[in-house]
Amino acid sequence: MIEYLQILAQEVYKIIFLLVPILVSVAMIVWLDRRVWGLVQKRRGPNVVGPFGLFQTLADALKYIFKEIIIPASANRVVFILAPIITMTLALVAWAVIPMSEDLVLANINVGILYLFAISSLGVYGIIMGGWASNSKYPFLGAIRSAAQMVSYEVSIGIIIINVLLCVGSLNLNDIVIAQKELWYVIPLFPMFVIFFISALAETNRPPFDLPEAEAELVAGYQTEYSGMMYAMFWLGEYANILLMCAMGSILFLGGWLPLMDIYPLNIIPAPIWMILKILFLFLLFALIKAIVPRYRYDQLMRLGWKIFLPFSLIYLVLTASFLFYFDKLPKVNI
Amino acid sequence: MIVHSIFFYFFSVIAIFSSLMVITSRSTINSVFFLILDFISVGCLFIMVGAEFLGMILLIVYVGAVAVLFLFVVMMLNVAEQKQSWFIGKKSTHIPTGLIVSVLILLELLVVVGGWKYKEDLMSSSTLLLSEISNTHQLGLVMYTDYILYFQLAGIVLLLAMIGAILLTFRERVGVKKQSYLNQISRDPSNAVELIEVKSNQGVKVDD
Numbered sequence: 001m002i003e004y005l006q007i008l009a010q011e012v013y014k015i016i017f018l019l020v021p022i023l024v025s026v027a028m029i030v031w032l033d034r035r036v037w038g039l040v041q042k043r044r045g046p047n048v049v050g051p052f053g054l055f056q057t058l059a060d061a062l063k064y065i066f067k068e069i070i071i072p073a074s075a076n077r078v079v080f081i082l083a084p085i086i087t088m089t090l091a092l093v094a095w096a097v098i099p100m101s102e103d104l105v106l107a108n109i110n111v112g113i114l115y116l117f118a119i120s121s122l123g124v125y126g127i128i129m130g131g132w133a134s135n136s137k138y139p140f141l142g143a144i145r146s147a148a149q150m151v152s153y154e155v156s157i158g159i160i161i162i163n164v165l166l167c168v169g170s171l172n173l174n175d176i177v178i179a180q181k182e183l184w185y186v187i188p189l190f191p192m193f194v195i196f197f198i199s200a201l202a203e204t205n206r207p208p209f210d211l212p213e214a215e216a217e218l219v220a221g222y223q224t225e226y227s228g229m230m231y232a233m234f235w236l237g238e239y240a241n242i243l244l245m246c247a248m249g250s251i252l253f254l255g256g257w258l259p260l261m262d263i264y265p266l267n268i269i270p271a272p273i274w275m276i277l278k279i280l281f282l283f284l285l286f287a288l289i290k291a292i293v294p295r296y297r298y299d300q301l302m303r304l305g306w307k308i309f310l311p312f313s314l315i316y317l318v319l320t321a322s323f324l325f326y327f328d329k330l331p332k333v334n335i
Numbered sequence: 336m337i338v339h340s341i342f343f344y345f346f347s348v349i350a351i352f353s354s355l356m357v358i359t360s361r362s363t364i365n366s367v368f369f370l371i372l373d374f375i376s377v378g379c380l381f382i383m384v385g386a387e388f389l390g391m392i393l394l395i396v397y398v399g400a401v402a403v404l405f406l407f408v409v410m411m412l413n414v415a416e417q418k419q420s421w422f423i424g425k426k427s428t429h430i431p432t433g434l435i436v437s438v439l440i441l442l443e444l445l446v447v448v449g450g451w452k453y454k455e456d457l458m459s460s461s462t463l464l465l466s467e468i469s470n471t472h473q474l475g476l477v478m479y480t481d482y483i484l485y486f487q488l489a490g491i492v493l494l495l496a497m498i499g500a501i502l503l504t505f506r507e508r509v510g511v512k513k514q515s516y517l518n519q520i521s522r523d524p525s526n527a528v529e530l531i532e533v534k535s536n537q538g539v540k541v542d543d
Contacts, residue, residue, distance in 0.1 A: 004338050079368075110469045114391035121399030125371070128403070132364070132410050144407070151403055158395075171388075171471055299514070 015096075018106055022095055026239045027057035033239075033287045040291035064232035072134060072225050079133035084226065084233035087126030091240035094119040098247050099174050101257045101271030112173035113161060116248055117154075120203065123241060124150045127212070130234070131222035142221025145298065146205060146212030152305040153202040159313040160196045163189060163320050164252045169331025177256030179331075186253040192316060193253045195309050197285070200245040202305065204238065206286060208293040209301055242286060243279065250278035343383060350376040363409045367402065374398045388471040 031046060031054060038045025046056035071080055097112040099105040109115060124147050131143020165171065167189075168179040186193045202209040213221035223234050250256060256278070257271035296304075324330045349372065356369040374397045381390030478486055531539050 001337070076364075079364075109387065111387045111391050111471060114388070114395065118391050118394040118399060121395055124399075124403060128406055128410075132406075140410075144410075147403060147407065151400065154399070300516075303516070 014106055018095060019092060022092065022240065022243070023236075026236055026243060027061070028054070029243060029283060030057045030060075030239055032283070033290070036284065036287040037291045040288065061232060061236075064229050067228035069228040069230055070225075072136065074135045075225065076133040076135065079129050080225075081230070083126050083130035083133060084230045084237070086129065087123065087237035088233045088240070090119055090123050090126065091237040091244065094244050095240075095247075097173055098244075098251070099177060099257065100275050102174060102178075104272060105174070108172070108174060111171045113165065113171050113176065113252075116173075116244075117158065117161060120157075120241070120244070120248075121150075121154050126234070126237065127222050130226065134222070134225035136225055138218045138220075139222045139224045142212045142218045142224070145218075146222060149205070149209065149211065149301060149305075150203055152302060153199045153309075156195060156305065156309040156313050157199045157203065159310070159317055160192045160199070161252065163192050163313070163317050166317070166320055166324060167331070173251055173256075177251060177258060180255040180258060181262075184253065184255040184258075189253065189316075189320070192313065193249075195313055196249060196253065197282075199305075199309065200249060201286065201289065202301065204242045204245055206242065207290040208296050210295065211298055211301060214295060243283065246279045246282035246286065247275075249282050250275065254278045254282075339383070343380070346376045346379045346383070350380065363412060364406075367405050367409050370405065371398055371402045374402065386470060388474055 034056070035045040035053070046053035049055040049059045071077060094116055096106045097109060097115050099108065127146045127150075128143050131139040131141075131146070134140070164176065164185055167185060168176045170176065170179075201207075205212050212218070213223065218224075223231055226234060257275040259266045259269060259271075259274050261267075353369040353373040353376065357366045357373065360366050360369060374393060378390045378393040378398070381387075381393060533539055
């Protein structure tokens with residue numbers, strides 16, 4: 001029993017060591033997002049609090065903490081309070097399996113990619129529960145839209161993951177990274193990378209697919225009735241999810257913690273820094289797209305997901321499988 | 336080992352409690368939430384016995400997709416109206432049907448558990464005994480070799496069910512305006528904008 005408690009204490013220490021950097025980087029990423037958005041629109045973006053406005057998010061969070069939490073009289077109290085908690089928890093829990101280097105990972109489990117996929121498909125509950133519990137028109141419509149959107153795009157993300165898994169032959173995230181030592185999968189599976197990126201935009205409700213919170217039609221979607229810290233939890237959870245999708249993209253297609261090339265000046269840079277650089281690169285693309293692309297119409301969004309991405313990724317899956325089989329490149333399992 | 340059993344009892348108590356709550360709670364939406372909790376704790380039990388692949392697939396398929404559809408349907412129901420018809424007043428007609436279904440499921444459970452206890456080697460296939468390889472590989476080894484026919488049959492049954500559901504709910508509506516993406520994208524100023532000389536007191540007729 002004592003032994004078990006010791007192990008538990010060690011794990012808690014590791015978890016805190018993982019969570020604090022993630023929360024800090026979520027705060028920084030919000031700042032970066034607003035900054036890029038501002039620069040594209042020829043504004044300055046947040047630049048007042050701290051050097052270059054770096055502490056803007058901290059100031060915002062502090063403001064949210066001290067604001068009053070208002071629960072609507074007709075709301076379902078328990079579910080209403082549970083919804084932001086679920087969103088935030090799920091966004092953070094998924095980070096347990098993300099490898100920052102070969103051994104810098106909290107839980108190196110066999111079915112890492114399935115775990116990531118499962119957690120990201122649970123994310124829809126926070127939104128549905130929030131929208132339903134508010135007991136109000138716009139939040140409900142926003143929640144329904146968002147749930148339909150997330151469920152549709154998950155299908156194509158699943159098939160894209162199968163594409164990568166066919167080339168790797170393992171569900172372990174570290175194995176997926178190591179399999180890309182010779183060639184990052186972004187090169188042979190480039191169309192899949194593009195579809196994954198667009199589906200990730202839709203999955204995290206980012207512009208141009210931010211229909212659940214289309215302010216012109218639905219006020220603020222499922223978050224309309226939320227205030228204070230509860231709103232902030234939705235907001236931070238959303239950004240933690242975006243970072244998670246970027247991490248997933250860099251593991252599946254950009255070689256995770258591997259250096260750009262295995263030559264002298266590049267391979268002395270430690271692995272976590274490569275991982276962070278790749279996540280940042282993907283996030284910059286997210287931020288730029290938010291600034292330049294106009295919002296989709298809802299029927300266009302559904303058509304893109306079901307009629308274009310799903311058939312295309314299925315056909316590409318068959319192509320990948322046939323190619324691997326014909327050239328005898330299927331991953332060998334040594335039993 | 337003691338820690339293992341603590342976790343086992345923790346998850347199984349949650350599973351049993353939430354499955355009881357599914358059938359006893361008065362509000363349908365709470366039932367669905369308890370059903371989700373039940374799925375999650377059963378998934379945890381799967382992972383505890385080492386069936387990590389099954390546990391994760393349970394989470395992805397049931398919690399991530401099926402229960403979302405349940406929630407969709409239940410949220411569309413009018414809760415107040417339903418309470419009146421189900422719990423107050425007239426006798427419920429659901430009880431006989433429910434009894435038949437639950438007796439059937441109970442019989443199936445008895446057959447499965449009894450068969451397993453009766454013939455111990457029923458569960459252990461010779462391929463599964465290679466404990467060196469991971470759970471997912473083991474499943475793949477038997478599913479696509481020994482049981483490929485059943486696997487394909489299950490797939491066909493699911494496909495048929497999907498087509499049937501679409502056929503049942505499909506209705507063609509006449510007189511509904513549909514947007515053609517091809518026409519929308521291929522519009523250009525030369526055929527979209529028209530300059531008309533409007534005569535006074537006559538106006539123009541624009542096709543809408």
